[in-house]
Amino acid sequence: MSTHNTTNESGEMYSASETIIELRNTEVVFDMSRGVSRVLDNVDLDIRRGEILGVVGESGSGKSMLASAMLDAVVDPGILSGQITYYPDDGDPVNVLGLSDEELRRLRWEDISMVFQGAMSSFNPTMSVKGHFVETLEAHEYDREEGMERAHELLSDLYLDPERVLESYPHELSGGMRQRALIALSVVLEPDLLVMDEPTAALDLLMQRSILSLLEGLKEKYDLTMVFITHDLPLVAELANRMAVMYAFELVEKGSTDEILQNAAHPYTRALLNSTPNLDAPLSEMTSIEGSAPDPVNVPEGCSYHPRCPLADEQCVAEAPDFHDVSSSHQVECFHWEDAAEAIPFNIEQPSSPEEGEAR
């Protein structure tokens, strides 16, 4: 195992064997007739080996761009820049943006795998589920017999009947079964990292929650690291150890799930939590966030949240905030994070909630 030192997001030195993928100054721009559209803006993120990271943000905030960036899969004519490093658990660090097409193809299934919303479009409708497994194994020169054994096991881990599902065509399965089959397919080559972009969005809530609980089992059994991207904060909060919140093409807050839920320090995160229909919140206190998200061609100067933020002052309009440490495991991009808890109180009682603004 290679161990070397690097600087993490908050500037500390630590051993990189903890990090599986590292993004620095990652940007995606599209040149559009209306102007330059910066749809991912200067993102720094470390994904830690063995964690489940939840990435949340509203529609159009750049979540899918972040996912594609991790695998150098941004669609044309988008331009991706920055530094993306993958640390295999054995072997040298890999500069993802410097890979050849063939190297990238291997990295994508064998090391880092992706699942997208809507399994139907990820499957070839004229090929049986088994055909998909065989094709994937062969394209990557994996042993077919061993691979199919793994496929059987994975499918039953996901509460599917392997024989029956393998013989089926995608349209013969229900949405929930199809999405589970796709998850099994995406880990059949034993990747280290599974990136899922809204993997359950088209399904009903019971199926979503069921899949989440199966994912947790899968992660333990196969030693996976997971990134789960969604607009649905409460859903992913049940699964993730750590969360990263996106607003207007940037990450604005990162922290352990408990810290985000109990002590979110960014005014946007707090408003997002308060706007979520929730069985435990008093009915009268759910509120929506005033205003709307910015257009990527025309992001407000200074802190991009200032037009919607109750704490905004002249400084917020004039300059963009940097990350501040709320604690060693919790960072926020806001000048006035210490005042956020008081200015935007939560509408549900959080058990054992720490004192306002206090770092844990």
Place this chain on the structure above:
Amino acid sequence: MSVDTHPDYEGRDPLVSLEDVEVHFEESSGLFDFSEPEVVRAVDGVDLDIFEQDVVALVGESGCGKTTLGKTTIGLQRPTGGSVSYRGQDIWDAKDGKGDVEIPYKDIRSSLQIIHQDPGSSLNPNRRVMKILEAPLKRWQSQMSAGDRRGQVLSMLEEVGMTPPDDYAGRYPHQLSGGEKQRVALVRALLMDPDLILADEAVSALDVSLRVEMMDLMLDLQEKFDTSFVFVSHDLSNARYFAAHSGGRIGVMYLGELVEIGPAEKIINNPQHPYTKVLRWATPDLTPDGASSDKPPVRKIDIPDPKNPPPGCRFHTRCPEARQVCMEQTPPEYTTEEFHETKCFREDDSHEYWSSPQITDDENEADQLYSEADD
């Protein structure tokens, strides 16, 4: 199930009344299959009264018949059994001109409106918002002058917060956000001055953070225009938000049947049916270290095929509380407490259920574990 015991409902005539409603779809089987056509039992034996200024939220898994029941309620789906009436007039008799028709079908249709799940696909992409919204007025209120028509559209746009209204009226659907499209769909329904609107997953496609805003808007308008709503959602927290704010009910559907119905807060805080409890488990609660590592509290993850619903209690194949008797007998509706009905033997303290042996799935027998959806 009926709740005609509700004090607010007592002595009031229902706006829409469903009696023993059944909707079965015949599905032609494969090309080389010459057996009997298969029947999908989308809705079975539902009794439901909806009153003026009433809200009923229907919840349940995908494929459990929520949308079909909703559409039957507003006369868009003809039931294959039972009856649906509007202010005492049988809707399908009116349509067929059977008997003395007191309320013409045309009037019934315009009184019962729908907002669809997908805000994008329900709006014509080649028409500006003004054109889209004028169309129903032209059709149903042909005597209205063009000027009045435009005036009414603009004032409704303003009503739903789309200001300046002339700006929005001149846009095409692709120039609107998801939330704005859904507002246009809401305006279109409201322009008919309906008595009842079916909102079919009308907030599900919106971002979590926009759902409360849309529901607040519908609640506001419900008060202002005295409209009733049937609100279909797979998400219990949305159903609760919408129904509880308006003093309405939540109805829980499973495989075509209404298995529990009651006042919103009762269903959330005191759920009786084992299936309702499962739906509650599925609803995230934002407390740290919530139920994350729990296994789903069902014996099988996938819903059985509605073509072939299990005998006895339809939930017995997945119910964590199921006993032998649940496979053999169909539970009736029990009145749990006032205005709250549940279809489960556990409601009856003296039922033989309590002495019946537990159903145990043999963990080693592969087939038991797996889904039945593709049987």
